[in-house]
Amino acid sequence: DADVTQTPRNRITKTGKRIMLECSQTKGHDRMYWYRQDPGLGLRLIYYSFDVKDINKGEISDGYSVSRQAQAKFSLSLESAIPNQTALYFCATSDDLVAGYTFGSGTRLTVV
């Protein structure tokens, strides 16, 4: 099994719908991150968390919310999806950043 698992792998949803992307990890890392990737823009940080009581906004948090249900689980929600949220979403984990991140396999989200 993968160290960092994201579900679903692909999702098509309609404008205005609520959608949740899930991330779970077996690395035992405290730090978890959500990024989105758009062509030409690279990876941009949405939210990050260092434990279940610690949630921090990234550079593009508007329109998103997160929940850290346990050390191993970190979910990203789009309360009312819009087309410009169509992107590839990655969850990442880290111990102390000395070794960088471990990424999940990604969720390709399309909002129509």
Added chain:
Amino acid sequence: QKEVEQNSGPLSVPEGAIASLNCTYSDRVSQSFFWYRQYSGKSPELIMSIYSNGDKEDGRFTAQLNKASQYVSLLIRDSQPSDSATYLCAVKRGNKLVFGAGTILRVKS
């Protein structure tokens, strides 16, 4: 000015040549730097990390860091078609990584 800048490419090199990928960063206090490789539609995977000025070698890969010039590079020797991918430069800022937009590398056989 973006915090981490990379030439988007594509950079095309013939098989067996040296590919040179470059990255500049704006925060002078940055201390840790990472290179990731990303195949199309896949997740980024860590190739190298570097923290000190100078060169760090790992197999066919060499990372070079010059903090005075705020410049980090990745050299790939004996480039192979399987090296064709997008290469992401990342800089540690506080408790997170900031990524460049990536450079597309194409190795032609």
